[in-house]
Amino acid sequence: MFGDYTLGELGAILAMQGFAGLSLFSVFVLMALGLAIIFGQMGVINMAHGExxxxxxxxxxICSSLTASYAPALFPVYFFAAMALAFVASFALGLLVEWSMIRFLYHRPLDTLLATWGLSLILQQLYRSVFGAREVGVTLPDWLMGSVALTDLIEIPINGLFVMALTFLIAGGVYALMYHSTFGRQVRAVLQNRVMAGAVGINTRRVDRITFALGCGIAGIAGSAFTMIGSTGPTAGQLYIVDTFLVVVFGGAASLLGTIASAFTISQAQSTLEFFLSGSMAKVLTLLTVVGILMLRPQGLFTLNIRR
Structure with missing residues (x-):
């Protein structure tokens, strides 16, 4: 597998695949952050997270198309507004879904799995009816195009650097929200002891609703980032949902640090193996390795010591 390459070529390949893996890592982190918040806080298995x-x-x-058609002068900066609108749209849909369905299914994980799987099929068909079955691509501003050359063999795409910067910004924002805000203290109180949190005046239903919507909103931002590395189709979210659950379970549910470490490990392993093997074999080997580690450490890489 490695015999056909010189040491210099092999080093360049590993570096390039490592940077490619960082783009995948960014999508994994943004997806898994939202899923970890939902699963860690409420125990809800959200199979519609990809949608x-x-x-x-x-x-x-939509923002890309409308800006190009009606306000081309704003095209260089439209992506920032698009990310904000993506968060708002996914947050609002998350509020609606929690109010209309999820709140009736707490403490029934198998029911939430089936209900959200059905929701994912409904949303896929809705996207197919509105946008068509074909995949669509987003036109990026010129400043997000091109690459930065580190050496003669290694180039880093600018949009990949932007996605990574966005990921660290969102992760830092989630950390600040969860550990340095009143809402974060309420979330952690409900996670540790729901009955006692309600007894001291915390509205646990409101915390659950906003937490679910927040996780969905972060997934919407992940969707904006996803447009930089792939085309968008009605079923594209299902391609990432299994990997995202894998990241959350491997890192340890409700652990922000574990989610980031798990996403980095899995994305780098997949990206590197895909160059030397087929994509399916890379996923199989990564999955087998993670399953083997979980057999030895079923609680994941990091755990939180809490009382139920």
């Missing part, structure tokens, strides 16, 4: 991501991608596509 919330695709909603953000379609909102970005």
């Amino acid at each position: 919330f991501m695709i909603l953000g991608a379609y909102v970005t596509f």
Whole structure:
């Protein structure tokens, strides 16, 4: 597998695949952050999480098309507005879904799995009816195009650097929200002891609703980031949902640091193996490795010591 390459070529390949893996890492982190918040806080298995991501991608596509047609002078900066709108749209849909369906299914994980799987099929068909079955691509501003040459063999795409910067910004914002705000203290109180949190005056239903919507909103931002590395279709979200659950379980549910470490490990492994093997074999080897580690450490890489 490695014999056909010189040491210099092999180093360049590993570096390029490492940077490509960082783009995948960014999408994994943004997807897994929202899923970890939902699953860690409420124990809800949200199989429609990928469709919330695709909603953000379609909102970005609409913003791109409308700006190019009606306000071309604003095209260089439209992407920032698109990300904000993607968050708002996914957050609003998350509020609606939690109010109309999820709130009746708490403490029934298998029911939430089936209900959200059905929701994912409904949303896929809705996207197919509105946008068509074909995949669509987003036109990026010129300043997001091109690459930065580190050496003669290694180039880093600018949009990949932007996605990574966005990921660290969002992760930092989530950390600040969860550990340095009143809402974050309420979320952690409900996570540790729901009955006691309600007894001291915390509206646990409101915390659940906003937490679910927040996780969905972060998935919408992941959808905006996803448009930089791939085309958008009605079923594109399902391509990432299994990997995202894998990231959350491997890192440890409700652990922000574990989610980031898990996303980095899995994305780098997949990206590197895909160059030397087929994509399916890379996924199989990564999955087998993660399953083997979970057999030895079923709680994941990081855990939180809490009382139920």
